[in-house]
Amino acid sequence: MDLKFRNKTITGILTVLPKRVVPFEEEMGDYNFPEKNSLRLKKVMGYNTHRIAAEGQCSSDFCIFGLQYLFDNGLLDKDDIDALILVTQSPDYYMPPTSNLIQGHFGMKNDMICLDINQGCAGFEIGLIQSFLLLEQETINKVVLLNADVLSSKVSKHDRNSRPLMGDAASITIVESCDNDQEILCSVNMDGTGAKAIMIPAGGFRTPASEETAAMSEDMAGNLRSLNNIVMQGDDVFNFVQREVPPMIDRLLERANKKVEDVDWYMFHQPNKLMLNKLAEAIGIPYEKMPSNIVENFGNASGVTVPTCISYNLGDKLTKESYEICMAGFGVGLTWSSILMRVGNLSFNKIIEF
Amino acid sequence: MKEKIIEILSDLRSEFDFSEEGVDFIKEGMIDSFDMVCLVDELEQQFGIKISGVDITSKNFSTVASIEALLKKNGVE
DSSP states (O other), X not given: OEEEEOSEEEEEEEEEEOSOEEEHXXXXXXXXXXXXXXXXXXXXXXXXXXXXXOTTOOHHHHHHHHHHHHHHTTSOOGGGOOEEEEEOSSOSOSSSOHHHHHHHHHTOOSSSEEEEEOOOTTHHHHHHHHHHHHHTSTTOOEEEEEEEEOGGGGSOTTOTXXXXXXXXEEEEEEEEEOSOOOOEEEEEEEOGXXXXXXXXXXXXXXXXXXXXXXXXXXXXXXXXXXXXXXXXXXHHHHHHHHHHHHHHHHHHHHHHTOOGGGOSEEEEOOSOHHHHHHHHHHHTOOGGGSOOOHHHHTOBOGGGHHHHHHHHHHTTHHHHOEXXXXXXXXXXXXXXXXXXEEXXXXXXXXXXXX | OHHHHHHXXXXXOTTSOOOSTTXXXXXXXXXXXXXXXXXXXXXXXHXXXXXXXGGOSGGXXXXXXXXHHXXXXXXXX
């Protein structure tokens, strides 16, 4: 689905990472594979270290820490927030919405909307699109988009397919109305027939967590996991991404009447380095325009990887300059989405630790 | 080329015999999706090619013959 917006802009990005750094080698012994094979995988997939939340740290804790930082530093006024969107697959509770908990924590005004969205790898793009839609309303001028996931506790420590790439993190993106009427082009696509390619089979209402669902079993490749853990059909997901993402980006550029080289940065979701390199090759993007260093340094925290990529790779530069940026997310859902917009002269663009 | 492919596969998973014909490596659990990506990296380096992302499928890595066909498609003689 093609979408187009005007008079909207991003004015700040803050990424909040857990302090705990876990090197790949520290966990390698937990996998049922020879060390040589694991090290080979590390090289190809670009795994190195990932950030893991401390026990008990929830999505809201990261968001609250980040928001408090912005309030304390005069970068955001809580009374200006008209909408609080939280995109997460790891809410604090089934009910109430975690965004309401965050609103309540800070005693924000009642005249606003709080909204939890269950989305993963494309969560930044879906969250931005929802922010733009809300900003079409005259009464909404400032949206705070929160992306947060602490899914590391849902991954089996003996699952080489999922554990090395997993990371925990949150990001806060300020999205506002503005006078600039430059087009923001978006694409959003869903395929629910592939919904089970990345899932946590038990723990919801369909299959409540129980002693039985916690029983570990070994898959054909030697990974051990239970139904309470994340399971990913790695090859299906890889194929889907390679098949769907390049034509989506081609079409986005065509709509903008731009060539690949006209875009300054391609900030894509980061499940692993190989997947990104293959996308870059298929679309014709030079590797240096598509940073692939997030999974390597911090892990894949679902919808937080794109804002982390922007904060980590552009940092202060984005407070002084502006760039044509193409963002894309793909995965859980299955969902694939992209946005082409000018981003820059931000009030802040940085990473802090919690 | 066939011998080289078997050598690379054996180096990746030394516990299996990849020289037996008619065996589907994927169905038999001899290589999984993560072995497959390591294999892509190794083949690209050894043969100096770039394998397209859409070709990284189980079907193309299930037998020595299918890997051979993939290499030929990428210009390896």
